[in-house]
Amino acid sequence: MEQAKANSQPVRDSFNSVPTAVSALCAVVSGVRRGLVATSLSVGVSYEPPMVAFSVLNSSQTWPHLRTAQRIGVSVLGDSQAKACRQIASKHGDRFAGLDITTSSEGAMFLGGAISWMDCSIVNIADAGDHELVLLQVHRVSSFDGEPLLFHRTDFRRLETLAASNDVVVRG
Amino acid sequence: MEQAKANSQPVRDSFNSVPTAVSALCAVVSGVRRGLVATSLSVGVSYEPPMVAFSVLNSSQTWPHLRTAQRIGVSVLGDSQAKACRQIASKHGDRFAGLDITTSSEGAMFLGGAISWMDCSIVNIADAGDHELVLLQVHRVSSFDGEPLLFHRTDFRRLETLAASNDVVVRG
Numbered sequence: 001m002e003q004a005k006a007n008s009q010p011v012r013d014s015f016n017s018v019p020t021a022v023s024a025l026c027a028v029v030s031g032v033r034r035g036l037v038a039t040s041l042s043v044g045v046s047y048e049p050p051m052v053a054f055s056v057l058n059s060s061q062t063w064p065h066l067r068t069a070q071r072i073g074v075s076v077l078g079d080s081q082a083k084a085c086r087q088i089a090s091k092h093g094d095r096f097a098g099l100d101i102t103t104s105s106e107g108a109m110f111l112g113g114a115i116s117w118m119d120c121s122i123v124n125i126a127d128a129g130d131h132e133l134v135l136l137q138v139h140r141v142s143s144f145d146g147e148p149l150l151f152h153r154t155d156f157r158r159l160e161t162l163a164a165s166n167d168v169v170v171r172g
Numbered sequence: 173m174e175q176a177k178a179n180s181q182p183v184r185d186s187f188n189s190v191p192t193a194v195s196a197l198c199a200v201v202s203g204v205r206r207g208l209v210a211t212s213l214s215v216g217v218s219y220e221p222p223m224v225a226f227s228v229l230n231s232s233q234t235w236p237h238l239r240t241a242q243r244i245g246v247s248v249l250g251d252s253q254a255k256a257c258r259q260i261a262s263k264h265g266d267r268f269a270g271l272d273i274t275t276s277s278e279g280a281m282f283l284g285g286a287i288s289w290m291d292c293s294i295v296n297i298a299d300a301g302d303h304e305l306v307l308l309q310v311h312r313v314s315s316f317d318g319e320p321l322l323f324h325r326t327d328f329r330r331l332e333t334l335a336a337s338n339d340v341v342v343r344g
Contacts, residue, residue: 046301
């Protein structure tokens with residue numbers, strides 16, 4: 001095994017090998033629409049009460065605003081939302097132009113085309129190296145038909161159903 | 173949207189819609205091989221220093237032992253390891269019988285066939301409802317060729333490569 005030096009390629013290779021869902025966390029804060037994309041959303045952190053978690057880089061320009069939101073809308077992106085994902089993650093232009101947005105009375109913003117919406121508030125923010133690890137309580141949910149968008153080894157991908165999921169999977 | 177009541181079906185549907193990698197966290201503790209399966213591993217929680225996180229149910233029988241380990245081996249499972257996953261998650265029998273195991277001098281256990289290994293120690297454990305949210309520092313890593321195993325809507329799945337990942341994904 002290789003030493004896990006900070007920011008090293010072996011660490012990036014190892015982290016990149018783990019496939020993740022892609023989520024947009026969005027809210028209207030002081031009248032301005034704010035949003036960021038996270039590949040670190042972890043669901044089922046708790047079921048009683050329902051909680052999820054994600055991590056955000058300390059240098060994020062959006063997070064200092066978004067963390068002050070009363071409610072944050074989490075949209076788990078569907079496999080037709082790669083372009084929307086890039087738009088929201090972009091540092092340039094209107095991140096929400098042309099997107100199908102639903103805003104709650106408390107300012108949480110949700111994206112049409114997502115496979116799940118979670119209306120969340122922040123429970124705890126913990127320092128974790130160069131990121132913060134954010135614990136969110138989930139107050140309301142919606143689920144939709146559709147397949148998820150995935151991020152794996154720096155590329156967007158989607159799921160394939162295994163032929164016989166109760167058997168051992170044989171590759172090739 | 174529906175109210176996110178504790179343990180309710182709408183919450184489970186929402187959480188289940190999020191695809192996850194599948195990881196085995198294993199170590200030899202006081203001479204006994206211990207292991208649990210997590211679908212909550214979040215990587216890239218920090219790169220400097222390298223950290224990952226996962227959550228574990230308060231009622232876990234394995235975690236009280238595993239949390240005392242000097243080092244915990246995280247194996248991100250490959251798409252041929254659905255059977256190994258079920259075996260390690262089972263409450264009955266030898267969880268490691270017949271599996272290809274590599275054990276470090278500090279007791280971290282890793283599974284052959286995984287796509288990534290991370291040799292970790294616990295940095296912090298935070299209460300999060302009916303789970304604990306565990307922050308791990310990554311000390312050593314290995315990455316391997318192969319495709320990941322995924323868990324989605326209570327079933328094992330694997331990844332499909334999108335035809336043109338730089339374009340908008342069109343379903344159908």
